[in-house]
Amino acid sequence: MTQLLKVHGSQNHFFILDQMLLKKPLADKELRRLAQQLCDPKTGILNGADGLLAVTQADHPGPLARMRVINADGSEASMCGNGLRTVARYLTQKTGQTSFTIQTMHVDLRVAKQKDLAPNVPAFAVEISPVLFSPESLPFKGLGNERMINDYVPELQPDLRFTAVAVPNPHLISFVDETTLKSDVLGQLGRYLNGTNPYFTDGVNVSFAVFLGPNRLFVRTFERGVGFTNACGTGMAATSLAFCLTHPEQAALDQPIDVFNPGGKVQVIVHFDRPHYWMELIGNATVTDVIDVDEEALHAAHVVTDQVHFEQTKEQAAYVDYIHSLPRPINVNLKH
Numbered sequence: 321m322t323q324l325l326k327v328h329g330s331q332n333h334f335f336i337l338d339q340m341l342l343k344k345p346l347a348d349k350e351l352r353r354l355a356q357q358l359c360d361p362k363t364g365i366l367n368g369a370d371g372l373l374a375v376t377q378a379d380h381p382g383p384l385a386r387m388r389v390i391n392a393d394g395s396e397a398s399m400c401g402n403g404l405r406t407v408a409r410y411l412t413q414k415t416g417q418t419s420f421t422i423q424t425m426h427v428d429l430r431v432a433k434q435k436d437l438a439p440n441v442p443a444f445a446v447e448i449s450p451v452l453f454s455p456e457s458l459p460f461k462g463l464g465n466e467r468m469i470n471d472y473v474p475e476l477q478p479d480l481r482f483t484a485v486a487v488p489n490p491h492l493i494s495f496v497d498e499t500t501l502k503s504d505v506l507g508q509l510g511r512y513l514n515g516t517n518p519y520f521t522d523g524v525n526v527s528f529a530v531f532l533g534p535n536r537l538f539v540r541t542f543e544r545g546v547g548f549t550n551a552c553g554t555g556m557a558a559t560s561l562a563f564c565l566t567h568p569e570q571a572a573l574d575q576p577i578d579v580f581n582p583g584g585k586v587q588v589i590v591h592f593d594r595p596h597y598w599m600e601l602i603g604n605a606t607v608t609d610v611i612d613v614d615e616e617a618l619h620a621a622h623v624v625t626d627q628v629h630f631e632q633t634k635e636q637a638a639y640v641d642y643i644h645s646l647p648r649p650i651n652v653n654l655k656h
């Protein structure tokens with residue numbers, strides 16, 4: 321027997337699997353199959369999730385562990401901001417350390433425990449970096465050879481401006497009005513750019529954002545490898561950076577930006593240590609369920625309700641109380 325955790329950051333839901341607890345860690349192919357089975361609400365448990373976060377040993381000295389991000393469709397992403405907060409919390413509980421680094425696909429990132437957002441709503445801050453703008457780093461092609469910052473891109477959508485940035489997973493951002501944010505445009509564009517298309521050949525996370533005032537945004541994301549999510553941490557960090565770059569009169573560097581999303585709220589602080597931008601993403605790291613599961617079921621990608629034992633924590637009730645205490649600037653249906 322081993323344990324899985326069901327967790328979320330702004331209701332961007334994941335399962336955490338600590339490979340270091342297993343007699344035999346899952347091979348890459350097994351991890352991909354498990355993510356597909358477990359995250360699908362039809363075949364998985366607890367309504368599925370947006371991804372599987374695998375915690376493994378770091379392959380060099382320094383970081384406490386390594387996080388791998390497997391999207392619901394089995395593809396692997398280089399980073400996940402909401403997920404990193406939940407892995408940071410898991411490692412804090414496992415080791416007692418409250419400030420450390422975690423290895424991700426390309427870089428080691430700093431994480432630190434924060435003051436609880438409300439009773440039983442733990443919070444963590446995580447570093448989001450590196451920030452890259454070149455077409456090769458996303459990648460995108462056929463849309464100009466220069467960086468894309470608040471540009472009209474008629475190939476994508478005639479009347480919207482776009483910013484493309486990798487953090488280091490790829491993001492495409494547009495500032496829109498509330499009607500456009502709620503319209504079908506985001507889903508259509510997200511599906512197109514994450515299917516066979518000539519522009520974003522590895523797919524891209526697409527976010528639409530509405531200005532709410534100085535240092536305040538609402539962000540909705542269609543995620544690569546997932547579809548619509550309640551929140552995308554790297555997406556909100558990338559959008560806050562785009563906000564600072566394109567609307568400096570409304571968004572300040574080195575100050576918290578409140579970013580509301582369908583699943584709650586986070587804060588992002590954008591820093592510019594010349595010549596590099598980097599962001600801090602601060603938000604909840606909630607554990608909703610502890611699941612006892614047979615190790616063989618993980619290898620076989622067959623984790624089903626009647627063969628596991630769940631223990632629900634009281635943290636989701638506390639999280640719901642917390643978000644009900646927040647302003648709700650825009651209502652978008654929640655994904656369950």
Ligand SMILES: N[C@@H](CCC[C@H](N)C(=O)O)C(=O)O
Nearest residue numbers: 397400401402489552553554
């Ligand atoms: N939800 C995540 C991002 C997960 C990876 C993304 N789908 C990708 O493929 O890049 C976040 O909170 O950052």
